[in-house]
Amino acid sequence: MPVVNEPATPVPSSSFSLVSRDRAWSAAEIRTAGGAVAAILEEEGVGAGAIVAHQFPLDPAGVAALAAIAPDAAPGGTRVLAPAHAEWTPPERDAFIASLAPAAALTGRTEAWPTSGWRSRALTVSGIGEIALHLREPAGADLTPPSAPPARTDLAGIGAILPTSGTEGLPRFVVHEWRSLRANAIAANERLGFGAGDRWLATLAWAHVGGLAVPLRAAAAGATVALAGPRFDAASVARALGELAVTHVSLVPAMLHGLLAAGARPPGSLRAAVLGGAATPPDLAERALSAGWPIALTYGLTEAGSQVTTATPAEVRAGDRSAGVPLTGVEVRIRPSGDAPARPPGAPAPGHIEVRGDTLFRGYVGEPVRPPVGWFATGDLGHLDARGRLAVTGRLRDRIVSGGANVDPAQVEAVLHAHPDVGEAAVIGMPDGRWGQVVVAVVAGGDPDLPARLDAWCRERLSGPRVPRRWEVLDRLPRTATGKVDRAKLRTDLRGG
CATH class of the missing domain: 3.30.300.30 (ANL, C-terminal domain)
Known part of the structure; x- marks a missing residue:
């Protein structure tokens, strides 16, 4: 039987403030910076529905560029955000461009972008810094066409096209509506107690669904995004957690391992260190708890807009080592595996994890569109216990x-x-x-x-x-x-x- 929590009450998107170890920006300053870049996009003919690539490290310029493509940015209406990893090699970046054929790209000044078929324009954003705008030349518009059109990018409300992790080769590109991403942000805030006045430290790349989720959660809560540096560094993150009075942080297990190896201790302000992106080894979780880290164990995927289930820090401290129960508005069920071994009476039934809810994506680029309702087969394996808590045991493809x-x-x-x-x-x-x-x-x-x-x-x-x-x-x-x-x-x- 599936486990379901009722949908959260939708709230309108808000805006967020920003803080780094150098200075702070108010929500009004971030809106102004994003609006200035959005106005230039409109001036250059990059209007509503256009796909805009975004390639930045974790810096204020990247935040301003996100604000320019966000649904509330004006003028020009909603554009489609297509974040690219700043760490991608040129072949990986070129495959991204070929798949999505963006009309424009916003990048950091040190990020390389192709020159053939593109013209570039330097932008100086007051109080933020430099951003490079790259625009397709008309003659180069067909140089790298996608193999198939993006799924449902013509549908009103489409917000972002995100790469999957690509652990088994080239990534697929996941098409989300702003509605589904906001629904996940609201539900995650509710589960983790993230609200106005709180600060979430950004450590994951903007192209990682967990990285993009940080400004989305902050916008939904009217909270603050905190920056430690352009990319993850254990020493810088450890300092920023305390100096910036961070309340929440997202980490993949390898990052937590690095923080523990560096001897980092959580500051008193930190209420949740949210672990995701990969399975957390049990020994790593125990070492983190022993060192005082308020870890939350999660299960999520790009196709669901980030988290699907979450065990809160209080639940983990009380002994819960599962991935928790589903977020509000999300259903999880286990489809029995045909080769499942016999199990003792009352033991959880293992099988294939399937998800349903308002946070799910609309389709993959170049593939058939998903129906708006129905179960999504995640490709992951696990089981639900009698309390509806999910344990993830592996991936079918692995x-x-x-x-x-x-x-x-x-x-x-x-x-x-x-x-x-x-x-x-x-x-x-x-x-x-x-x-x-x-x-x-x-x-x-x-x-x-x-x-x-x-x-x-x-x-x-x-x-x-x-x-x-x-x-x-x-x-x-x-x-x-x-x-x-x-x-x-x-x-x-x-x-x-």
């Missing part, structure tokens, strides 16, 4: 079939992360002539004897096919722009290119 046995990498990774000598670990399947696939464990570190110790550790805790048959030690694990382990690159590297 599942390894070795000798006919199904192995969920997340289960093996949890055992590896519990070892005191393991900081980072990933498990993937590699082709094998005898078994079909074999389980390969990749750990970060410089100790050549670590695999031998881990092999014995795993054999005590895992049954036969789940024990890694191959071990690899790297200096560090490759990660995507969103901080997730890049499994596609791992497989390529281990195959030798």
Whole structure:
């Protein structure tokens, strides 16, 4: 039976203020800066419905550019925001341009943008800094057409096109309405107690759904976005948390690991360190709690506008290690897996996680439009307990079939992360002539004897096919722009290119 919470009462979008370690900007100043850039877009013929790329680090100029494309920006009405990762390589950026064919791009002054088929204009925004505006030349408009038109970008209310994480190769592009993104922001604020007067520190890229969610939540609450620096740095974030009296922060597990390794302690102002983007290893959660961090455990996805379920800091402190119950307005159900093993009476039924609600996206670029109602199959695996709390056990696409046995990498990774000598670990399947696939464990570190110790550790805790048959030690694990382990690159590297 699905777990559902009733929809939140819609509220109109508001505006947000901004603070960094250098200065503060009022909500009126951010609106003025965004309006000035929006006026130039309109002057250049980039009006309502136009796709505008956005490529910035975490800086005030990037915030002003977001405000220029936001639905409340004037003049020109609603444009479509298409954030690009500042860390993308030129081929990744070019694939983004080819897929979306934006009419214009706003970038930081240090971000490279193609010159062929584009003309650029430097903008100086009072109190903010420099922004580069790139406009398609008429003769270059068809140089890099998309393979198919974006899904429903002609529909009133379409707000943003966001890249997925791309852990298995090139990202897909997710089309959201402003309505769905706002619904998620309102529900997340309600669950996490984020309101007027609070400050949320931005640590995730604007192109990450959890990064874009920060200004959206602040706008819905009339709160403040805080900036620590252009990109995540553990020392800078640790200082900013205290100096800026931050109340909320979003982190992926790798960021939390970095903060703990640096000895960072949460300031008294911090009420929620929201973990998402990847599964949080149990050992990492315990170490964070021991160090006093008020962690919230979540499950979310780009297609749902960020969070789907959340266990609040109070619930986690009380012993809840699940991903929590669904946000208001979101339904979650488990569709039984055809190969699910027998389980004891009363045990949670594992299967495929499906989601329904007002926060869901409208479709992928170049693919059929989703129906406005109906269940979305996330591709993730998990189960619901008797209290409606979600436990996520892995991804269907990551599942390894070795000798006919199904192995969920997340289960093996949890055992590896519990070892005191393991900081980072990933498990993937590699082709094998005898078994079909074999389980390969990749750990970060410089100790050549670590695999031998881990092999014995795993054999005590895992049954036969789940024990890694191959071990690899790297200096560090490759990660995507969103901080997730890049499994596609791992497989390529281990195959030798």
